[in-house]
Amino acid sequence: MDSDQPPLPLSKKLILFVVLIILWLIAQPVVAAQQDNAWQTLPVIPELSEFSKKLLQEGIAAGNNPHAFSKVGDCETSTDWYLHDFDLDDRYYNLGEYKEEFEPVLAFYKGSFLRRSLAAKPGFSAASVLSSYWIDYSNCAAGELPLTCEYNQHNPLVVLISMGTNDGYNPPVFKENLRAIITATLEQKRLPVLMTKADNVEGTYAINRDIAALAAEYEIPLWNYWAAIQSLPNGGLVEDGIHLTFYKNDFSDPYAWNYAWTYRNFTALQMLETLMNATKPWLP
Amino acid sequence: MKLSKIFFFFMLILLLVTGCKSGDNASDAQIKPVESFYNTIVSQQRDQIGTIACASWEKDAYREVDAFMGVKSEMKDFSCTVQNSTADAAEVVCKGKIAASYGNEITDFPIENRIHKVVKENGEWRLCGF
Numbered sequence: 001m002d003s004d005q006p007p008l009p010l011s012k013k014l015i016l017f018v019v020l021i022i023l024w025l026i027a028q029p030v031v032a033a034q035q036d037n038a039w040q041t042l043p044v045i046p047e048l049s050e051f052s053k054k055l056l057q058e059g060i061a062a063g064n065n066p067h068a069f070s071k072v073g074d075c076e077t078s079t080d081w082y083l084h085d086f087d088l089d090d091r092y093y094n095l096g097e098y099k100e101e102f103e104p105v106l107a108f109y110k111g112s113f114l115r116r117s118l119a120a121k122p123g124f125s126a127a128s129v130l131s132s133y134w135i136d137y138s139n140c141a142a143g144e145l146p147l148t149c150e151y152n153q154h155n156p157l158v159v160l161i162s163m164g165t166n167d168g169y170n171p172p173v174f175k176e177n178l179r180a181i182i183t184a185t186l187e188q189k190r191l192p193v194l195m196t197k198a199d200n201v202e203g204t205y206a207i208n209r210d211i212a213a214l215a216a217e218y219e220i221p222l223w224n225y226w227a228a229i230q231s232l233p234n235g236g237l238v239e240d241g242i243h244l245t246f247y248k249n250d251f252s253d254p255y256a257w258n259y260a261w262t263y264r265n266f267t268a269l270q271m272l273e274t275l276m277n278a279t280k281p282w283l284p
Numbered sequence: 285m286k287l288s289k290i291f292f293f294f295m296l297i298l299l300l301v302t303g304c305k306s307g308d309n310a311s312d313a314q315i316k317p318v319e320s321f322y323n324t325i326v327s328q329q330r331d332q333i334g335t336i337a338c339a340s341w342e343k344d345a346y347r348e349v350d351a352f353m354g355v356k357s358e359m360k361d362f363s364c365t366v367q368n369s370t371a372d373a374a375e376v377v378c379k380g381k382i383a384a385s386y387g388n389e390i391t392d393f394p395i396e397n398r399i400h401k402v403v404k405e406n407g408e409w410r411l412c413g414f
Contacts, residue, residue, distance in 0.1 A: 074354070075386070123355040123386035131351030132414075133382070133393045142397065166354030170330075173350055180347075 037205070039196065039212030044228045045270045048278050051219035052191055056157060056275075057282040059189040064157040066279050069112045069272065070150050070190075072129060072181065073162035075122035076244060080114075081261055083268055085249050087114035096252030102269050108276045112156070119150035125166040126177035130184075147181060151188055158191045158275050160223070160268065164211065165242055168201030175210040182218055192218075193271060196226035198235065198260060199242050223271045228263045236260030311366040314374040317411040318364050318400045321345065325352045325382060326359055338405050338412035345411065355391075357384040367399065374409075376400040 008016070060066050071077045085092040086106050095102050106113070118136050119129050128134045129147045140149035151159075161181060167174035178194075185192040194215045196208045208226055215222035229236035229244075236245055237260065247259035256262040317336050324332045330349045337345035362380035369375070378400065382393040398414040405412075 121391075122389055123384070123391075125350060125354045127347045127350035128352075128354065131348050133348065134351055137394070169353050170350070173346070177347065177350065 036209060039209055039222075039224070040205075040227060042212065042222060042224045042227065044224045044267055045274055046221050046223070048221060048274065049219040052221060053278050055186070055189060055191050056279050059157045059191065060279070060282050060284075062189040063155075064188070064190055065155045066157045066283060067109060067111075068154055068156040069109055069158045069160060069275070070119065070154050070156040071115075071117040071160050071162070072119040072147065072150070073117075073160075074120070074124040074166050076165070076264075077160075077162050078117065078120040078122060078124075081246060081265075083113045083265055085113070086265075086269070087111065093249035094252045096250070098251050098266075098269075101273065105269055105273045105276055109272055112154070115154065117150055118153060119146040121146070123166060124163070126163045126174055126181060128166075129163070130177060130180055147184055151185075151190065156190055157279065158193060158272075159185055160193050160195065160271070161185075162195040162197065162225075164197045164207040165199055165201060167207060168199075171202045171204070171206040171210070174207055175214065178210065178214055182214060182220065186218070186220075191220065191275070193221045193223055193275070195223045198226055198229055198237060198244055201242060221271070221274075223267065225264065225267055228267050229260045232258065232260060232263075236263065311369070311374075313409050314366050314369060314402050315364045315376055317402055317409050318376045318378060319362075321400075321411050322359055322362065322378075322382065322395070325349050326357050328353055336411055338403055338410035341412045344413065352382070352384060355384040355386045357382050359383075360392075362395075364400075372404040374402045376402055 056066075071082065076082065087110060118139055121128070121134065124134070130145050132143070132145060134146050135144055135149055136146070139153070140146070144152070161178075163178060163181075164174060167177075182192050182194075194211050196211055200208075212222055212224075214220075232245070234241075234245075237243065238245055244260035244264060245258075246261045247253075247256045249262070249265055250256050251262070251266060320332065320336045324330065324336060325348070328349070330346060330353075333342060333345045333349060360381050360383050362378065364376050364378040367375040367377050376399075378395050378398070381395060384391045384393065400414045401412045402409050403412045404410075
Protein backbone atom coordinates (compact mmCIF):
# COMPACT_ATOMS: atom_id res chain seq x y z
CA MET A 1 0.00 0.00 0.00
CA ASP A 2 2.73 2.45 1.04
CA SER A 3 4.88 1.52 -1.90
CA ASP A 4 2.07 2.63 -4.24
CA GLN A 5 2.43 6.27 -3.14
CA PRO A 6 4.78 8.31 -5.27
CA PRO A 7 7.88 9.56 -3.41
CA LEU A 8 7.92 13.22 -2.38
CA PRO A 9 9.84 15.43 -4.74
CA LEU A 10 13.16 16.68 -3.45
CA SER A 11 11.97 20.29 -3.14
CA LYS A 12 9.05 19.24 -0.90
CA LYS A 13 11.38 17.10 1.23
CA LEU A 14 13.62 20.11 1.62
CA ILE A 15 10.71 22.35 2.65
CA LEU A 16 9.52 19.72 5.15
CA PHE A 17 13.02 19.45 6.57
CA VAL A 18 13.33 23.24 6.99
CA VAL A 19 9.87 23.43 8.64
CA LEU A 20 10.85 20.69 11.10
CA ILE A 21 14.08 22.47 11.94
CA ILE A 22 12.19 25.75 12.56
CA LEU A 23 9.66 23.98 14.80
CA TRP A 24 12.49 22.34 16.75
CA LEU A 25 14.25 25.70 17.22
CA ILE A 26 11.00 27.32 18.42
CA ALA A 27 10.42 24.48 20.89
CA GLN A 28 13.88 24.65 22.47
CA PRO A 29 13.43 27.77 24.64
CA VAL A 30 10.01 26.53 25.74
CA VAL A 31 11.43 23.16 26.80
CA ALA A 32 14.39 24.87 28.51
CA ALA A 33 12.07 27.23 30.39
CA GLN A 34 9.94 24.30 31.53
CA GLN A 35 13.05 22.50 32.76
CA ASP A 36 14.31 25.70 34.45
CA ASN A 37 11.06 26.10 36.34
CA ALA A 38 10.61 22.46 37.27
CA TRP A 39 11.57 23.28 40.88
CA GLN A 40 8.35 25.31 41.21
CA THR A 41 6.25 22.14 41.03
CA LEU A 42 8.24 20.22 43.65
CA PRO A 43 6.34 19.43 46.86
CA VAL A 44 6.58 21.86 49.78
CA ILE A 45 7.62 19.05 52.12
CA PRO A 46 9.76 16.36 50.49
CA GLU A 47 10.14 12.69 51.20
CA LEU A 48 13.59 12.06 52.61
CA SER A 49 16.07 10.28 50.37
CA GLU A 50 17.83 7.12 51.50
CA PHE A 51 21.01 9.19 51.68
CA SER A 52 19.36 11.65 54.07
CA LYS A 53 18.03 8.89 56.31
CA LYS A 54 21.44 7.23 56.40
CA LEU A 55 23.05 10.56 57.27
CA LEU A 56 20.72 10.99 60.23
CA GLN A 57 21.82 7.57 61.48
CA GLU A 58 25.50 8.36 60.92
CA GLY A 59 25.09 11.77 62.51
CA ILE A 60 23.70 10.30 65.71
CA ALA A 61 26.53 7.75 65.77
CA ALA A 62 29.00 10.64 65.34
CA GLY A 63 27.61 12.31 68.45
CA ASN A 64 25.42 15.02 66.91
CA ASN A 65 22.42 15.94 69.03
CA PRO A 66 19.29 14.38 67.47
CA HIS A 67 17.09 16.79 69.42
CA ALA A 68 18.82 19.91 68.10
CA PHE A 69 18.37 21.83 64.87
CA SER A 70 20.16 24.99 63.80
CA LYS A 71 18.91 27.86 61.69
CA VAL A 72 21.19 29.37 59.04
CA GLY A 73 20.13 32.46 57.14
CA ASP A 74 19.54 36.19 56.98
CA CYS A 75 17.12 38.61 58.68
CA GLU A 76 14.13 36.38 57.92
CA THR A 77 15.88 33.66 59.93
CA SER A 78 17.45 35.62 62.78
CA THR A 79 14.14 37.27 63.62
CA ASP A 80 12.09 36.08 66.60
CA TRP A 81 9.17 35.61 64.21
CA TYR A 82 10.86 32.47 62.90
CA LEU A 83 9.94 29.50 65.14
CA HIS A 84 11.00 31.36 68.30
CA ASP A 85 7.52 31.29 69.89
CA PHE A 86 7.28 27.50 69.87
CA ASP A 87 9.73 27.22 72.76
CA LEU A 88 7.53 29.55 74.82
CA ASP A 89 4.27 28.57 76.44
CA ASP A 90 1.02 28.31 74.49
CA ARG A 91 0.07 31.91 75.18
CA TYR A 92 2.44 32.68 72.32
CA TYR A 93 0.99 30.30 69.73
CA ASN A 94 -2.10 28.31 68.90
CA LEU A 95 -1.60 25.06 67.01
CA GLY A 96 -5.32 24.73 66.41
CA GLU A 97 -6.28 21.47 64.74
CA TYR A 98 -2.57 20.60 64.38
CA LYS A 99 -2.02 20.39 68.15
CA GLU A 100 -1.72 16.60 68.25
CA GLU A 101 0.50 16.56 65.21
CA PHE A 102 2.93 19.26 66.25
CA GLU A 103 3.19 18.96 70.03
CA PRO A 104 5.56 15.97 69.76
CA VAL A 105 7.70 18.04 67.38
CA LEU A 106 7.90 20.91 69.87
CA ALA A 107 8.87 18.47 72.62
CA PHE A 108 11.42 16.64 70.46
CA TYR A 109 13.32 19.77 69.39
CA LYS A 110 12.73 21.80 72.57
CA GLY A 111 15.37 24.49 73.02
CA SER A 112 16.20 24.92 69.33
CA PHE A 113 13.17 27.03 68.41
CA LEU A 114 14.15 30.12 70.39
CA ARG A 115 17.88 29.66 70.06
CA ARG A 116 19.60 32.69 68.57
CA SER A 117 21.71 31.13 65.85
CA LEU A 118 25.30 32.28 65.46
CA ALA A 119 24.92 31.62 61.73
CA ALA A 120 21.92 33.85 61.11
CA LYS A 121 22.08 37.63 60.92
CA PRO A 122 20.44 40.50 59.03
CA GLY A 123 22.33 41.15 55.81
CA PHE A 124 23.80 37.68 55.58
CA SER A 125 24.60 36.36 52.14
CA ALA A 126 25.74 32.78 51.65
CA ALA A 127 29.32 34.09 51.75
CA SER A 128 28.76 35.78 55.13
CA VAL A 129 28.12 32.43 56.80
CA LEU A 130 31.61 31.43 55.70
CA SER A 131 33.34 34.73 56.49
CA SER A 132 35.74 35.03 59.38
CA TYR A 133 34.62 38.64 59.89
CA TRP A 134 30.99 37.81 60.57
CA ILE A 135 31.50 35.66 63.67
CA ASP A 136 29.89 36.69 66.91
CA TYR A 137 33.01 38.00 68.63
CA SER A 138 31.58 37.53 72.12
CA ASN A 139 30.68 33.87 71.55
CA CYS A 140 33.08 32.49 68.94
CA ALA A 141 36.80 31.89 68.98
CA ALA A 142 39.18 33.59 66.56
CA GLY A 143 39.51 31.58 63.37
CA GLU A 144 35.98 30.16 63.58
CA LEU A 145 33.34 30.90 60.96
CA PRO A 146 29.70 31.71 61.80
CA LEU A 147 28.67 28.29 60.50
CA THR A 148 31.28 26.26 62.37
CA CYS A 149 30.82 28.32 65.54
CA GLU A 150 27.08 27.58 65.52
CA TYR A 151 27.74 23.88 64.93
CA ASN A 152 30.39 23.71 67.65
CA GLN A 153 28.11 25.32 70.20
CA HIS A 154 24.73 23.77 69.36
CA ASN A 155 25.80 20.45 67.81
CA PRO A 156 22.67 20.00 65.68
CA LEU A 157 21.79 16.88 63.74
CA VAL A 158 19.75 18.88 61.22
CA VAL A 159 20.19 22.39 59.83
CA LEU A 160 17.50 24.57 58.25
CA ILE A 161 19.20 26.75 55.65
CA SER A 162 17.24 29.74 54.28
CA MET A 163 19.50 31.94 52.17
CA GLY A 164 19.65 33.82 48.91
CA THR A 165 17.85 37.15 49.22
CA ASN A 166 21.08 39.05 49.92
CA ASP A 167 22.76 37.19 47.06
CA GLY A 168 20.41 38.82 44.57
CA TYR A 169 23.19 41.29 43.69
CA ASN A 170 25.30 38.52 42.19
CA PRO A 171 23.49 35.20 41.69
CA PRO A 172 26.40 33.40 39.96
CA VAL A 173 28.50 33.32 43.15
CA PHE A 174 25.61 32.09 45.29
CA LYS A 175 25.67 28.49 44.14
CA GLU A 176 29.31 27.87 45.00
CA ASN A 177 28.97 29.51 48.40
CA LEU A 178 25.86 27.47 49.20
CA ARG A 179 27.72 24.39 48.00
CA ALA A 180 30.49 25.19 50.48
CA ILE A 181 27.91 25.49 53.28
CA ILE A 182 26.41 22.13 52.29
CA THR A 183 29.74 20.32 52.13
CA ALA A 184 30.90 21.78 55.45
CA THR A 185 27.63 20.58 57.00
CA LEU A 186 27.76 17.11 55.46
CA GLU A 187 31.38 16.67 56.51
CA GLN A 188 30.19 16.94 60.11
CA LYS A 189 27.41 14.39 59.47
CA ARG A 190 24.69 17.00 59.90
CA LEU A 191 21.75 17.03 57.48
CA PRO A 192 21.28 20.35 55.65
CA VAL A 193 17.70 21.19 54.63
CA LEU A 194 17.49 23.82 51.89
CA MET A 195 14.54 26.23 51.76
CA THR A 196 13.49 28.02 48.57
CA LYS A 197 13.09 31.74 49.18
CA ALA A 198 9.86 33.66 48.77
CA ASP A 199 11.23 36.55 46.72
CA ASN A 200 12.67 36.87 43.25
CA VAL A 201 14.94 39.89 43.73
CA GLU A 202 17.29 38.65 41.03
CA GLY A 203 14.39 38.60 38.55
CA THR A 204 15.13 35.20 37.01
CA TYR A 205 14.54 32.75 39.87
CA ALA A 206 18.18 31.76 39.39
CA ILE A 207 18.75 31.45 43.12
CA ASN A 208 15.82 29.14 43.83
CA ARG A 209 16.83 27.12 40.76
CA ASP A 210 20.33 26.75 42.22
CA ILE A 211 18.93 25.82 45.63
CA ALA A 212 16.79 23.09 44.07
CA ALA A 213 19.64 21.87 41.88
CA LEU A 214 21.99 21.54 44.85
CA ALA A 215 19.35 19.72 46.91
CA ALA A 216 18.93 17.23 44.06
CA GLU A 217 22.68 16.90 43.52
CA TYR A 218 23.39 16.12 47.18
CA GLU A 219 20.12 14.18 47.75
CA ILE A 220 19.27 16.43 50.67
CA PRO A 221 15.77 17.72 51.52
CA LEU A 222 14.33 20.68 49.62
CA TRP A 223 11.74 22.54 51.67
CA ASN A 224 9.91 24.33 48.85
CA TYR A 225 8.55 27.25 50.82
CA TRP A 226 8.16 29.36 47.67
CA ALA A 227 5.53 26.92 46.41
CA ALA A 228 3.59 27.14 49.68
CA ILE A 229 2.83 30.86 49.37
CA GLN A 230 2.20 31.45 45.69
CA SER A 231 -1.57 31.63 46.17
CA LEU A 232 -1.19 34.52 48.65
CA PRO A 233 -1.60 38.15 47.55
CA ASN A 234 1.69 39.45 46.11
CA GLY A 235 3.20 36.00 46.67
CA GLY A 236 3.17 36.57 50.44
CA LEU A 237 5.49 39.58 50.22
CA VAL A 238 5.09 43.12 51.53
CA GLU A 239 5.49 46.13 49.21
CA ASP A 240 9.30 45.89 49.14
CA GLY A 241 9.03 42.54 47.36
CA ILE A 242 11.45 40.99 49.86
CA HIS A 243 9.99 40.63 53.34
CA LEU A 244 7.17 38.26 54.28
CA THR A 245 3.71 39.38 55.35
CA PHE A 246 3.30 38.83 59.08
CA TYR A 247 0.62 37.37 61.31
CA LYS A 248 0.87 35.82 64.77
CA ASN A 249 1.23 32.05 65.11
CA ASP A 250 -2.45 31.16 65.39
CA PHE A 251 -3.21 28.17 63.19
CA SER A 252 -6.83 28.17 64.44
CA ASP A 253 -7.50 31.60 62.93
CA PRO A 254 -8.63 31.41 59.28
CA TYR A 255 -7.35 34.96 58.77
CA ALA A 256 -3.81 33.78 59.59
CA TRP A 257 -3.69 31.74 56.39
CA ASN A 258 -3.57 34.93 54.33
CA TYR A 259 -0.06 35.68 55.58
CA ALA A 260 3.33 34.29 54.60
CA TRP A 261 4.72 33.99 58.12
CA THR A 262 1.95 31.56 59.04
CA TYR A 263 3.10 29.30 56.19
CA ARG A 264 6.77 29.79 57.03
CA ASN A 265 6.36 28.50 60.56
CA PHE A 266 3.69 25.94 59.70
CA THR A 267 5.73 24.34 56.91
CA ALA A 268 8.87 24.54 59.08
CA LEU A 269 7.05 22.47 61.70
CA GLN A 270 5.95 20.04 58.99
CA MET A 271 9.56 19.76 57.82
CA LEU A 272 10.77 19.19 61.37
CA GLU A 273 8.05 16.57 61.86
CA THR A 274 9.36 14.69 58.82
CA LEU A 275 12.90 14.92 60.16
CA MET A 276 11.82 13.83 63.64
CA ASN A 277 10.05 10.76 62.27
CA ALA A 278 13.12 9.81 60.25
CA THR A 279 15.39 10.36 63.25
CA LYS A 280 13.43 8.38 65.86
CA PRO A 281 14.31 4.89 64.56
CA TRP A 282 18.01 5.63 65.10
CA LEU A 283 17.75 6.93 68.64
CA PRO A 284 19.65 4.86 71.20
CA MET B 285 89.72 69.38 55.02
CA LYS B 286 86.71 71.27 56.24
CA LEU B 287 85.10 71.03 52.83
CA SER B 288 85.60 67.27 52.68
CA LYS B 289 84.02 66.91 56.13
CA ILE B 290 80.99 68.86 54.99
CA PHE B 291 80.83 66.74 51.86
CA PHE B 292 81.09 63.56 53.98
CA PHE B 293 78.25 64.63 56.29
CA PHE B 294 76.15 65.71 53.34
CA MET B 295 76.64 62.31 51.72
CA LEU B 296 75.84 60.56 55.01
CA ILE B 297 72.60 62.49 55.41
CA LEU B 298 71.71 61.86 51.78
CA LEU B 299 72.33 58.14 52.31
CA LEU B 300 70.14 58.08 55.40
CA VAL B 301 67.36 60.03 53.74
CA THR B 302 67.35 57.84 50.64
CA GLY B 303 67.60 54.73 52.83
CA CYS B 304 64.59 55.79 54.84
CA LYS B 305 62.74 56.76 51.71
CA SER B 306 63.47 53.37 50.16
CA GLY B 307 62.23 51.63 53.34
CA ASP B 308 59.04 53.69 53.24
CA ASN B 309 58.46 52.72 49.65
CA ALA B 310 58.84 49.06 50.51
CA SER B 311 56.41 49.21 53.41
CA ASP B 312 53.96 51.30 51.39
CA ALA B 313 54.00 48.63 48.73
CA GLN B 314 53.42 45.92 51.32
CA ILE B 315 50.55 47.81 52.94
CA LYS B 316 48.87 48.69 49.66
CA PRO B 317 47.15 45.33 48.98
CA VAL B 318 45.78 45.28 52.52
CA GLU B 319 44.35 48.78 52.18
CA SER B 320 43.01 47.91 48.74
CA PHE B 321 41.33 44.80 50.14
CA TYR B 322 39.37 46.79 52.72
CA ASN B 323 38.56 49.49 50.18
CA THR B 324 37.20 46.74 47.93
CA ILE B 325 34.95 45.49 50.72
CA VAL B 326 33.58 49.00 51.21
CA SER B 327 33.22 49.84 47.51
CA GLN B 328 31.85 46.35 46.72
CA GLN B 329 33.99 46.24 43.58
CA ARG B 330 34.74 42.55 43.83
CA ASP B 331 36.44 42.48 40.43
CA GLN B 332 39.39 44.29 42.01
CA ILE B 333 40.30 41.17 43.98
CA GLY B 334 42.17 39.76 40.98
CA THR B 335 44.81 42.47 41.43
CA ILE B 336 44.90 42.33 45.23
CA ALA B 337 44.93 38.70 46.40
CA CYS B 338 47.59 36.05 45.85
CA ALA B 339 46.53 33.14 43.66
CA SER B 340 46.15 30.62 46.47
CA TRP B 341 43.93 32.92 48.55
CA GLU B 342 41.89 34.50 45.77
CA LYS B 343 38.81 32.33 46.27
CA ASP B 344 38.72 33.15 50.00
CA ALA B 345 39.22 36.84 49.24
CA TYR B 346 36.21 36.88 46.92
CA ARG B 347 34.16 35.18 49.64
CA GLU B 348 35.17 37.76 52.27
CA VAL B 349 34.20 40.59 49.91
CA ASP B 350 30.93 38.86 48.96
CA ALA B 351 30.16 38.53 52.66
CA PHE B 352 29.66 42.30 52.82
CA MET B 353 27.64 42.68 49.62
CA GLY B 354 24.32 42.64 51.48
CA VAL B 355 25.24 45.60 53.71
CA LYS B 356 26.57 49.15 53.41
CA SER B 357 29.98 49.53 54.99
CA GLU B 358 32.74 52.03 55.62
CA MET B 359 36.19 52.00 57.20
CA LYS B 360 36.61 53.85 60.50
CA ASP B 361 39.95 55.09 61.92
CA PHE B 362 41.74 52.84 59.46
CA SER B 363 45.53 52.66 59.16
CA CYS B 364 48.07 49.88 58.64
CA THR B 365 51.74 49.29 59.43
CA VAL B 366 54.23 46.60 58.54
CA GLN B 367 55.06 44.41 61.52
CA ASN B 368 57.63 42.04 60.02
CA SER B 369 59.04 41.77 56.56
CA THR B 370 61.51 39.88 54.41
CA ALA B 371 62.31 40.31 50.74
CA ASP B 372 59.28 38.26 49.63
CA ALA B 373 56.83 38.30 52.55
CA ALA B 374 55.54 40.64 55.20
CA GLU B 375 53.03 40.83 58.00
CA VAL B 376 50.76 43.86 58.11
CA VAL B 377 48.63 44.89 61.06
CA CYS B 378 45.89 47.48 60.97
CA LYS B 379 43.93 49.68 63.31
CA GLY B 380 40.30 50.58 62.94
CA LYS B 381 37.18 48.70 61.98
CA ILE B 382 34.66 48.02 59.26
CA ALA B 383 31.35 49.64 60.21
CA ALA B 384 28.56 47.84 58.39
CA SER B 385 24.92 48.87 58.41
CA TYR B 386 21.82 46.95 57.42
CA GLY B 387 18.66 48.97 57.83
CA ASN B 388 18.92 50.52 61.28
CA GLU B 389 21.36 47.92 62.58
CA ILE B 390 25.05 48.83 62.66
CA THR B 391 27.68 46.16 63.22
CA ASP B 392 31.37 46.89 63.83
CA PHE B 393 34.02 44.47 62.64
CA PRO B 394 37.33 45.12 64.41
CA ILE B 395 40.38 44.32 62.34
CA GLU B 396 43.06 44.93 64.95
CA ASN B 397 43.71 41.31 65.89
CA ARG B 398 44.36 40.19 62.35
CA ILE B 399 47.85 39.69 61.00
CA HIS B 400 47.60 40.18 57.24
CA LYS B 401 50.07 38.08 55.30
CA VAL B 402 51.35 39.69 52.14
CA VAL B 403 53.68 37.99 49.68
CA LYS B 404 55.54 39.03 46.56
CA GLU B 405 54.04 37.20 43.62
CA ASN B 406 55.35 37.84 40.10
CA GLY B 407 56.99 41.00 41.39
CA GLU B 408 53.78 42.39 42.92
CA TRP B 409 52.81 42.47 46.59
CA ARG B 410 49.59 40.52 47.15
CA LEU B 411 47.43 39.85 50.20
CA CYS B 412 47.55 36.15 50.98
CA GLY B 413 45.35 35.64 54.02
CA PHE B 414 45.09 36.65 57.64
